[in-house]
Amino acid sequence: MSAIIEFSQVTKSFQSKGAPITALDGIDLSIEAGEIFGIIGYSGAGKSTLVRLINGLETATSGRIVVDGVEITALKERDLPPVRSRIGMIFQQFNLLRSRTIAGNVEFPLKVAGWPKAKRRERVAELLDFVGLLSRAYDHPEQLSGGQKQRVGIARALAVSPSVLLADEATSALDPETTQDVLELLKRTNREFGVTIVVITHEMDVIRSIADRVAVLDHGRLVETGTTFDVFAEPKADATKKFLKTVMRNRPDAATLAQLQREHPGRLVTAQVRDVAAFGDALEAANERGARGRIVFGGFERLQGQELGSVTLSFSGEDAAVQDAIDRLGAAARLEEVHA
Numbered sequence: 001m002s003a004i005i006e007f008s009q010v011t012k013s014f015q016s017k018g019a020p021i022t023a024l025d026g027i028d029l030s031i032e033a034g035e036i037f038g039i040i041g042y043s044g045a046g047k048s049t050l051v052r053l054i055n056g057l058e059t060a061t062s063g064r065i066v067v068d069g070v071e072i073t074a075l076k077e078r079d080l081p082p083v084r085s086r087i088g089m090i091f092q093q094f095n096l097l098r099s100r101t102i103a104g105n106v107e108f109p110l111k112v113a114g115w116p117k118a119k120r121r122e123r124v125a126e127l128l129d130f131v132g133l134l135s136r137a138y139d140h141p142e143q144l145s146g147g148q149k150q151r152v153g154i155a156r157a158l159a160v161s162p163s164v165l166l167a168d169e170a171t172s173a174l175d176p177e178t179t180q181d182v183l184e185l186l187k188r189t190n191r192e193f194g195v196t197i198v199v200i201t202h203e204m205d206v207i208r209s210i211a212d213r214v215a216v217l218d219h220g221r222l223v224e225t226g227t228t229f230d231v232f233a234e235p236k237a238d239a240t241k242k243f244l245k246t247v248m249r250n251r252p253d254a255a256t257l258a259q260l261q262r263e264h265p266g267r268l269v270t271a272q273v274r275d276v277a278a279f280g281d282a283l284e285a286a287n288e289r290g291a292r293g294r295i296v297f298g299g300f301e302r303l304q305g306q307e308l309g310s311v312t313l314s315f316s317g318e319d320a321a322v323q324d325a326i327d328r329l330g331a332a333a334r335l336e337e338v339h340a
Contacts, residue, residue: 002032002033003030003031003032003033003066004031004032004033004034004067004068004163004164004196005029005030005031005054005065005066005067005068005164005196005198006029006030006031006064006065006066007027007028007029007030007050007053007063007064007065008028008063008064008065008066009026009027009028009062009063009064010024010026010027010028010029010053010060010062010063010064010065011024011025011026011027011060011061011062011063012024012046012049012053012058012060012061013061022220023046023049023220024046024049024050024053024220025220025221026063026221026222027050027063027221027222028222029215029222029225031196031198032196032213033163033196034190034194034195034196035190035196035197035212035213036186036187036190036196036197036199036210036211036212037196037197037198037199037211037212037213037214037215038198038199038201038206038207038210038211038213038214038215038228039051039198039199039200039201039214039215039217040201040202040203040204040207040214040215040216040217040243041202041216041217041218041239042202042218042239043202044219045217045218045219045220046217046219046220047168047200047201047202047217048168048200050200050217051166051168051198051200053065054067054087054164054166054198055067055083055084055087055089055166056072056075056077056080056083056084059073060073067083067086067087067164068083068086068163068164070083085113085160085162086162086163086164087162087163087164087165087166088157088158088159088160088162088164088165088166088195089157089165089166089168090150090153090154090157090165090166090167090168090170091153091168091169091170092168092169092170092172092173093173094141094146094149094150094152094153094173095153096141096149096152096153096156097141098140098141098142100140101137101138101139101140102128102133102136102137102138102139102140102141102144102152103124103128103137103138105141105152105156106123106124106127106128106152106155106156106159107120107121107124107159108156108159109156109159109160110123110124110159110160113160123159124137124155124159125137127155127156127158127159128155130155130158130192131151131152131154131155131185132151133148133151133152133155136148145178146173146174146175146178147174147178147181147182150170150171150174150178150182151182151185153170154182154185154186154189158189158193158195161193162195163195163196164195164196164197164198165186165189165195165196165197165198166197166198166200167186167197167198167199167200168200169200169201169202170182170186170199171183171201171203171206172201172202172203179205179206180209183206183209183210186199186210187210197210199211203246204243204244204246204247205246205247207228208228208232208247208303211228212227212228212304213225213226213227213228214226214227214228214231216231216237216239216240216243218237218238218239223237223239223240224236224237224239224240227304228303228304229274229303229304229306229308232244232248232303232308233272233274233308234272234274234334248310250297250298250299250309250310250311251270251298251310251312251336252270252297252298252312256297257312260296260297260312260314263296264296264314264316265316266292266314266315266316266317266322267314267315267316267322267326268296268312268313268314268315269312269313269315269326269329269335270297270298270310270311270312270313270335270336271310271311271312271313271329271333271334271335271336272308272310272333272334272335272336273300273307273308273309273310273311273332273333273334274306274308274333274334275332275333276300276307276308276309278332278333279329279332279333281332282325282328282329282331282332282333283313283325283329285325285328286315286321286324286325286328286329289321289324289325290317290318290321291315291316291317291318291321291322291324291325292315292316292317293313293314293315293325293329294313294314295311295312295313296312296313296314297311297312298310298311298312299311310336313329
């Protein structure tokens with residue numbers, strides 16, 4: 001793979017009545033062609049500014065941005081339209097034209113691009129079939145559900161065969177079931193068209209469902225990047241750990257831990273596991289050596305074809321055997337807490 005989007009020491013500041021406000025500070029980022037890349041951050045982290053830099057709607061204060069082989073930070077505004085034509089965009093509020101039919105919405109960018117009428121109709125039919133809305137071609141947006149509107153948005157974004165698709169909070173206005181349907185469509189879009197997808201979100205569940213890799217923004221700075229599995233398995237930045245608490249509810253809170261200590265008088269250990277086989281071997285060896293260990297809280301999940309999880313175990317037996325068991329477990333998993 002080669003990078004299709006590159007940020008090199010990019011900073012973006014906005015003028016205010018007082019001192020300038022820095023929205024992005026020294027961003028170094030590389031997004032590979034053909035991947036689904038997630039960018040997550042809380043409100044004010046700089047996500048929307050970053051996505052507007054990718055399609056040239058904002059100008060970087062300093063640094064270098066290359067998109068699909070073109071250094072857009074070196075271009076003037078009049079030179080940007082050809083670059084933007086290779087970048088599709090889907091939005092949180094759909095941004096469909098109410099006066100046009102569904103087919104008319106998808107056709108609009110093709111008209112702007114100067115496609116002949118026959119080819120426009122053929123492309124619109126192809127894309128509406130792809131998103132499952134061919135039978136609704138002559139309906140208007142107000143006749144569709146939120147999920148259907150977003151499907152139209154995806155079809156419209158794909159109309160002129162972009163190399164990059166930007167999804168800015170594209171599922172935030174949808175219910176959980178519809179969100180998963182739209183995310184599955186985006187995965188199919190990536191798989192069948194080979195388009196690079198950049199997903200901007202504040203929801204870690206979206207990252208878990210769709211992203212190959214993820215970058216975490218916090219107050220304008222890039223604080224963590226990695227594969228989705230690695231970031232979930234071993235988060236490093238405080239912002240990442242905070243996000244993960246919203247989706248990984250397999251660590252006991254203080255009240256649950258107190259209850260577990262009352263119910264299991266032995267030693268309690270909470271372990272972050274990314275190698276389930278090695279963890280199972282360590283637990284089996286511990287039991288063979290006289291330390292009785294069992295999982296009392298947490299569990300495992302499958303992510304990017306691998307298993308990971310966080311579990312709290314209760315160990316009982318002779319002190320030496322329990323300590324040996326904990327030492328062995330520590331070699332197979334990351335021990336987060338050892339409770340006496």
